[in-house]
Amino acid sequence: MSKTVQAMIPNMQSVETLEKSVAPVPPVPASSSTFHLLVESTAFSGNPAAAGEGSVAGAAVLVVPAGVSALPIHAGAELRLTAAPTESPMEAPILEPILLRDGQPRLLLVIPASCAVRVNEGRAPRVIVMRERDQFQFEPGHVFHVAVFCHRQQTGPAPASYVGKPCPICLTLFTDDPASICYRCQCGTLLHLQDSPGLECARAVRECPHCHQPISLEEGYSWLPNLES
Numbered sequence: 001m002s003k004t005v006q007a008m009i010p011n012m013q014s015v016e017t018l019e020k021s022v023a024p025v026p027p028v029p030a031s032s033s034t035f036h037l038l039v040e041s042t043a044f045s046g047n048p049a050a051a052g053e054g055s056v057a058g059a060a061v062l063v064v065p066a067g068v069s070a071l072p073i074h075a076g077a078e079l080r081l082t083a084a085p086t087e088s089p090m091e092a093p094i095l096e097p098i099l100l101r102d103g104q105p106r107l108l109l110v111i112p113a114s115c116a117v118r119v120n121e122g123r124a125p126r127v128i129v130m131r132e133r134d135q136f137q138f139e140p141g142h143v144f145h146v147a148v149f150c151h152r153q154q155t156g157p158a159p160a161s162y163v164g165k166p167c168p169i170c171l172t173l174f175t176d177d178p179a180s181i182c183y184r185c186q187c188g189t190l191l192h193l194q195d196s197p198g199l200e201c202a203r204a205v206r207e208c209p210h211c212h213q214p215i216s217l218e219e220g221y222s223w224l225p226n227l228e229s
């Protein structure tokens, strides 16, 4: 081991210790929800279940991955999301899931100049921020419904950094009692879920009081389009 590396190690350790001591918020799950595009089966030929990554309520499902992906819509294109092209000009619409500052998920859609897109029945601008229940359609072409698939959120005893702080629903302070089970939203908000005095704050509200995302104690969609078959 060289002297330089040896000299670096104490520094690295001290940085690590420093990070531990100054990090007040425990890591929040990277993604507690995922955008799914539900593609109306009446809008394309073929078996909906054979396209995309499965089907829900008769619609093919496209799971929107983290980061930037492209949605090829040229004639004969397979119904799937691909890695975004790096060359310009942009040929396919680009999608990217984003989180607003308060933790609410949004889906960014960037449309090439050559495409005409309708969003919620109106002509779309080139860049649009969509939310759950929005829908978009290339003219003429598939209808894509924006749905949010909620993954089960973290539950467990209150992390040390929350102990002594109030629950935003009942204002009772969180304790380090391992039998007190809490629910943690994607935005970092902690709520009582199961506590000996009977505090079940996460069950008493439908949505997070901070970011307004639905409380998801089970996996699944928080909304599904009413598709005509």
Ligand SMILES: [Zn+2]
Pocket (backbone or CB within 6 Å): 167, 168, 169, 170, 171, 172, 191, 192, 199, 201
């Ligand atoms: Zn509470």
Ligand SMILES: [Zn+2]
Pocket (backbone or CB within 6 Å): 103, 185, 186, 187, 188, 189, 208, 209, 210, 211, 212, 213
């Ligand atoms: Zn929240």
